[in-house]
Amino acid sequence: MPHLRVVFLLGVLLIHGECSFSQAQDSVIIAKLNFKALEQYLSTPDSSIELSKKALSLAEANGFVKQQAFSYYVLSKAHWAKGNYQLSTKYAFKSLKFYENSSQIYHWGECLSALGRTFADQKDYALAHEYIHKGLSLAIKNNHEMLLAEVLREQSFLLLEEKKYDSSLQCINRAISIYNKYNDSVNISVLSSRKARLLFELGQLKESKEYIHQALLMDSLVKNRRGLGITLYQAGLIEWKLGNTEQALAYLKRSLRTSEELNNIQNIIHIRSTLADLYHTKNLNSQVIEELKKVSVLKDSLYSLEKNVKIQEMQAVYELEEKDHIIRLLEDENLIEKKTAQNQKILLLSVTTIMVLLGLLSYLFWRMRGNQLTLNKALAIKNQEIELQNEEIQSQSDSLHQINQLKSKILSVISHDLRGPIKNLYMLLEMVTKKIVTPQEFAELSVKLKSNLNVTQRTLENLLNWSMGQMEGIKTEAVAFNINSVIDDVAQLSEEAANHKQLLVKSDSKNPVFVLADINQVHLILRNLFNNAIKFSQRDGEVMITTEIKGKFCFISIQDNGIGMTQAEVDMILNTNEYFTKVGTDQEKGTGLGLLLCKDFIKRNGGEFSISSKLKEGTRVTFSLPLS
Numbered sequence: 001m002p003h004l005r006v007v008f009l010l011g012v013l014l015i016h017g018e019c020s021f022s023q024a025q026d027s028v029i030i031a032k033l034n035f036k037a038l039e040q041y042l043s044t045p046d047s048s049i050e051l052s053k054k055a056l057s058l059a060e061a062n063g064f065v066k067q068q069a070f071s072y073y074v075l076s077k078a079h080w081a082k083g084n085y086q087l088s089t090k091y092a093f094k095s096l097k098f099y100e101n102s103s104q105i106y107h108w109g110e111c112l113s114a115l116g117r118t119f120a121d122q123k124d125y126a127l128a129h130e131y132i133h134k135g136l137s138l139a140i141k142n143n144h145e146m147l148l149a150e151v152l153r154e155q156s157f158l159l160l161e162e163k164k165y166d167s168s169l170q171c172i173n174r175a176i177s178i179y180n181k182y183n184d185s186v187n188i189s190v191l192s193s194r195k196a197r198l199l200f201e202l203g204q205l206k207e208s209k210e211y212i213h214q215a216l217l218m219d220s221l222v223k224n225r226r227g228l229g230i231t232l233y234q235a236g237l238i239e240w241k242l243g244n245t246e247q248a249l250a251y252l253k254r255s256l257r258t259s260e261e262l263n264n265i266q267n268i269i270h271i272r273s274t275l276a277d278l279y280h281t282k283n284l285n286s287q288v289i290e291e292l293k294k295v296s297v298l299k300d301s302l303y304s305l306e307k308n309v310k311i312q313e314m315q316a317v318y319e320l321e322e323k324d325h326i327i328r329l330l331e332d333e334n335l336i337e338k339k340t341a342q343n344q345k346i347l348l349l350s351v352t353t354i355m356v357l358l359g360l361l362s363y364l365f366w367r368m369r370g371n372q373l374t375l376n377k378a379l380a381i382k383n384q385e386i387e388l389q390n391e392e393i394q395s396q397s398d399s400l401h402q403i404n405q406l407k408s409k410i411l412s413v414i415s416h417d418l419r420g421p422i423k424n425l426y427m428l429l430e431m432v433t434k435k436i437v438t439p440q441e442f443a444e445l446s447v448k449l450k451s452n453l454n455v456t457q458r459t460l461e462n463l464l465n466w467s468m469g470q471m472e473g474i475k476t477e478a479v480a481f482n483i484n485s486v487i488d489d490v491a492q493l494s495e496e497a498a499n500h501k502q503l504l505v506k507s508d509s510k511n512p513v514f515v516l517a518d519i520n521q522v523h524l525i526l527r528n529l530f531n532n533a534i535k536f537s538q539r540d541g542e543v544m545i546t547t548e549i550k551g552k553f554c555f556i557s558i559q560d561n562g563i564g565m566t567q568a569e570v571d572m573i574l575n576t577n578e579y580f581t582k583v584g585t586d587q588e589k590g591t592g593l594g595l596l597l598c599k600d601f602i603k604r605n606g607g608e609f610s611i612s613s614k615l616k617e618g619t620r621v622t623f624s625l626p627l628s
Helices: 002-015 021-040 045-062 065-081 085-099 105-121 125-141 145-161 165-181 185-201 205-222 225-241 245-262 265-281 285-357 361-417 419-433 439-470 483-493 495-500 519-535 567-575 593-604
Strands: 479-482 504-507 514-517 542-550 553-560 609-614 618-626
Touching (some): 021 045, 021 065, 065 085, 065 105, 105 125, 145 165, 145 185, 165 185, 185 205, 185 225, 205 225, 225 245, 225 265, 245 265, 285 361, 483 504, 483 519, 483 542, 483 553, 514 519, 519 553, 519 618
Parallel strands (some): 504 542
Antiparallel strands (some): 479 514, 542 553
């Protein structure tokens, strides 16, 4: 069916002469990409996003506004399927901006319905009611039965969230009756799962279980992976309520696997929290702790994602407003030029007439011209003064922007990277006080906590050094010292972390090599690079430190056989000042400050920094220092 719609679209475009043959071919390609993306958004949302972005790029290049609007709609649906409500809302509004008050009634109503559901998922029930009511009015006014079913489906979810069970059930049954007419299995499975949840909340477990089994079967048949993850979760809750703990655990684990494949972080948080409660009833305290730790990490990840998305949205709004402002200026400039040209024609005609009739007025005109030149010179001087003021304002704005970035980074590190270990320590002490964990479990957890606190100490040290460097409060004092002695000191400091991963540390530091640099800054560089090598190494791996003299420089290299990096990640570290961080092989977290400090301190000491890395083969980091 999608292919027939594409062929029909090509024919219409060519008949009406709306585009050339090559453009019509591009339009067909875009339509295929969009329809394929729409078909996949519930089963493989990441693939759907990739396809719709390709379609959007082609549509923008060809100026196909309708195709752009549809691409935005598909992007909204795919991001909603992943639980990324911020981006879903952003793209839905972009699509609505085109479809609103147009003849595309169904797409207009779909955008309103999608926004209503997204706001309901975010617990903003007032906005959800507003957009769902608009969609409902549009469907009724235009007697559009399929659109009515779409809106009723989302209205049933909103009413269920508000615990208005009777009204929600009416919407579910009415929507199912419409979908049955069109044999729409996908939406029938969604509403069957929703009806099961409604009956579960009313305590009608037997009836709820019947509907959940129907939904599970239909979700599997139509490949609705997002719906399958939610249905499996609901099935787990029902079995747990019925006392079938092992069956409940099996459903919850299947739901977790499905949600993790979609990377739906919010669903994963719900599932892992429920697993923690279930393990608690079985007195499996170690598994409770493990699930709660993962929930904490996921919540931090969700906060970071939402923050990044908000930053992207603010940037997009700013760029859009800037473009609109430039367009308005160009339009005003064009209008002024037209008026000036008209005035010059009138003036020339008037002057010519006056010269023919009264030669005396030529002298007066010459005087007026002289005055105009004087005014133009004064205006040019004034414009130069304004430009200088603008440059000064821009410089101040850039400075304030850098200060705000510094403040935001410091607050982010303090509120997340330093708060986490302290919170874990508090939770551990509380569990010891309440005798939830045994002394043996306490001893095992204390080892992990000590490792986390060591990471926190290094993070705080990096943060302080980085902050001083950003505010020009740090000085580099070069002295001559034996670099191999410093390497040995750093290796000893990191011995515990290396032993924890059973890593073999090798060094060729035998003969003294004297370099001229700030010894404290070099010490910090080596600690950060050595800790990174340990962090990204697999257990039973190897870390090798070598020194080599070339010309007037000593080159220090740290080689590991860990997880490695892509070329894009290496380029980002070397060529930008972005904060780059990855999770270690033991789920160690970082802030990205360490590498920034290393680059800054190496440059301050007259050296250079390079990275050679391949995925799954390891990383070699090299920096140079001048010989004394």
